[in-house]
Structures are given as C-alpha cells and as structure tokens.
Amino acid sequence: MSRFVHLHTHSHYSLLTALPKISELVKAAKSDEMEALALTDNGNLYGAIEFYKECKKVGINPIIGVDFYVATRTRHDKEPNVDNRRYRLVLLAENNLGYQNLIKLVTESNLDGFYYKPRIDRELLTKYHEGLIAIPSFSGETSGPLRVNDFEKAKEIIQWHKETFGEGNVFLEITHHPDIENHEELTNHIKKVAEESQTPLVAAHDVYYMKPEDKKAREVVLSIQNGGGAPLSNDEEVGDFSFISQAEAETYFKDTPEALTNTVLIGKRCNVELELGSWTFPNLILESGKTYEEELRELAYSGIKRRHLEETKEIVDRIEYELNIIKLKGFAPYFLVVADLLHYAHEHGILTTIRGSVAGSLITYLSGITNINPLEYKLPFERFLNPERPGAPDIDMDYADNRRDEMHEYARVKYGRDHVAQIGTFGTMMARGAVRDVARALGYSYGVGDRIAKLIPFGSQGFPMTIVHALEITPELQEIYKKEEDVREIIDMAKKIEGNARHISIHAAGVVISNKPLNEIVPVQYDPKEGNKIITQYDMWCIEDVGLLKFDFLGIRNLAILSDAMRLVKTYE
16 A cells, blocks of 8 residues: 655656656556556656556556646746746646646647746636646745745745635645755745645655666756756765655655655545547548548549449459448548548649558559559558558558648648647667767767767667667677776766657658647647647657547658659650
8 A cells, every 4th residue: 555656756758857767667666566656747748648558557546747837927928037937836637637638738838838948827727727736846936935934925826726726636745855955944934834824735756767876867868958068067966856665755754744645645536547549530521421431432432433444343342341341440531531631632733652551452542542453463451451450551641742741731721720730759869879978968078979889780770779789799899898987987877868758859751630629639839940830749659549540741852853853844845
C-alpha cells in the first residue's frame, strides 16, 4: 500500500531539462510499490500517452499532469525584461474532463501565450478549470509574497485558486531541500499560510533525474540547452532532485504526515480512463447522402468504365472481396478521403504518385488513388490490408515537393483549420551527437568529442547504433575508453543522456485530419523552426493510439522536376 506518491515528476520530455525516460520512472515506482505516479513535464504533454500506457501495463494508476508556466500578467503581455518572468503551477487531471482541459491549456499556452515559454494565465485557468487539481509549486505565485512575509497577499492568491478550482482541489506543495538557501524558511511560511487559510499541504520531491549521482548529467543537459559552450563549474549542484523512495519521503516529511497522506489521496482521486486504439475519421460530407461504404462501392464500380475495363467476374469478385474487408475493418472513409485528396491534386495539375503495398488494391486503382491494375500484375491485396492486420492501411501520397503546401491548405479549407495539423516528431540524442554534446558541455575542445564520435559506427535504419554496442564492436574505442580518463568521463556521461528527446520538429510527411477540433483530442503547438506551422505534441505512434489516422503527404523533388519538364515540353511543342 502506498504511503507516498510522486506528484511532481519530469521526464526527458521536459526537453534538455530532465533526464528520466518514462520507462525508468514507472519501473522505479513499481519496484517501490507505489500505486500511482504523476507525470508533470514542463508546459507540455509530449509523454502523456506513452506514460499512460506504461503505467497501465504494470498496474500503476497514471496521473496525467503538467508543470505549467503562468504569466505574471496575462499571456498576451510580451514585453521584454518584464514578461519573461513566470510562476509555476502543477495541474493534475482528476478525470477525463480534466485531461481534456489540460490539452486545451497546453494548446492555448503554445499558440497564444508563448513568450520564451508556453504560458497560461488566470483567464485560461478560469475557462478550463474543471476536473483539475491545482498545486502551486515552490516556484508558484504564492511563494513570491511569502518570501517577503506578505501573508495576506499569499492568502488572496490561495483564495483565488480555491474559487477557481473549487474547495478541496487546491493543495500547497512543500519540498525537502535543506541545502538550498532560505528553503526551510519558505517551507515554514507555506505551512503557516496553509494552516491560516485551511489549505491542505502536499509533499513533493520534484524529480529531474533518477539517482543522486545523476545530478551532474542534468547539469550537462542544461548546459547543452544553453549552447554548451562554457565548461561546468566544479561546485556540486545545490539540491537533490532524484526519484526518492517512499521510505525517504517518510523521513523527509515526518513532521507533516498529512502531506504524505494527501499524495496518496490525490493518487486515488485521479482516474483518467483513455480509450486507445479506436479509430476516428475526418468528417467527410457526402453530397449523395450515401453511407461511406455505399459511396466507395459506387466509386469503385464507376471506375471500371473510367479505366476502360470490362466488368468481368474476376473484377467483380475482387471488388467485392476488397470491399468486404474494408467494411469489416471500418476504413471506407479513409479511402474516400485519400481519393478526394488525389482527385484535387490531379484537377489542379499537381503531379502525384503512390507506392508500396497499396498497389495491390483494385479498389484504389478504380477510385483513382493508384495507377496500376493489380490483376494485370498479379499483386495481392492481403499485403496491403487483411482481416488480421492490427493497424490502419498506409497509403503514401507523393506530391511534387514545390506544391505540397497547396495540399495542406486544401485539407485545412475542406476539413477546418482547427481539424488539421502536421505530426510532431522528436529528435533524440543519438550516440555520436550525445558524445559531441557532452564533450562540449564538459568544456573539452571540439576535436576531443569529434575524435570519439568518429569511432562510433553508424547504425542502420530502424536500428540506431548505441554507445554500449559501439564499445563492444570497436576495439579502438574500447582501448581509449580504458586508457584515457577524459574519454571515459565523456562516454560515461553520454550514456546517461543517450536516447533522450532533444527537440520537437515536423514529421517528414505525417498529417492528421480530425472529425472535431484537434484540441479536443491532442495538444498542438507551433513548430519551433517554422512558427507558422501547427504540429501535434503527440508523435505518430501516440497519434494512432488516440485514434487519429496518419495521412502521409510526401514531398518528392523528382516529381517537381518531372512536372517542370512536362510543362516545358508542352510550352515548346
């Protein structure tokens, strides 16, 4: 039975701020017999679905939360040297409504409130307060007044939170960091104001790495975040932000046992149940009034004439066979949406092609998606789609790369701008890059890190090389690791951060089209590199987990070249 639950934890999805992988957090909680665990990454929900699945797998109650940045004024204020300061507020989803409100808050903080960091404000908290438990953290709005002994102001802030989130849904966080200057004094002030305002306390140990000996590795990633130019100081980082055990928590908070009990009570209160793996499709409106299956059937049979074929028994049998499987799997709307996208491209002179196993489908040939008759080339449909296949069909749509944006715009206009986004993907610290980053952060010259990195072999697609494997198969790397202390320091440190998320960017092709506004299903943000493009915070696997189909819009340079060549030939005929 749990005696303490971690409610303030960060994973490596708090980009270049924390170290733990989600599997490590969940494994540690399970081994310490914790019945629940929260994930509260900085201003995002990147790891929410992975965390939920990992917890459910081992029988731990997943508490989905966010450690939010709160604007000191409003999220619209973006004045230099004024609005780059922020408060922190941990919000935990008590139920599915709370989870949906977290999605909306994260989305708004990125699309509307971003200034250095994604920020929310009181207006958004008032609008999206339902189903949430609020915990002003040690860096929260209440701590500022308490640091200058302004207890009345702190009580006003607490009262606003209670009026917003409801009595019993607001807790004040206390932590144990006696080596941080003035920490104990502030803790005592928090206890005092909690008693005077009758606000329950909750114990926390904000986690940024798994073990105390990992604190220097966290310094390294913070240095990488800041450019990694200056060497780290030799001073020991103040404060321990490791994943403490229940026994340690009981020792740290022995004077406030109610704060420990409240973590367990919150863990029991928070019950988000997500329906994963149930597909939703774009809201394709059919003017004919037919069902999706009827529309696809009509499109297929009319395609016989368009393709100048005879309606033979072989063709009819194959059509019916494929239609039955498509109906069984429920994917008729997917085929209609793809057919519509490609029809638009053809109508507007955008050169396209389709490749892969979809060429084995007669339905796609007859509906204008593919241009190869699978019967003529004896291509099997089952490699593309069959009753046993667990996933969705995957049709890669290749467009001339200089006109792919037109296809994105068509989808946004047809289905709604708030229903369409490109899929986010995470760049990770791969073996070679991790070594170079660590060497720079530790103050070594470029040549030192480059020398080590070049001894690490390249991996193959889908099987990236790891530092451990490189040491096993590269004798020269083994030798310098054993003999040279600097090399050993760099490699050992790089192993601690290898595989961690470094940044989020746009997936090369993936687009989601939802049947309702995306911020009701998935958090979105602007792409950090191209600020006008909206991307999902969930990657392609998590997108499919929440039931959204991935549409692949690939930009192919050769198609643009061919299109230009065709245009020039017609011009000079």
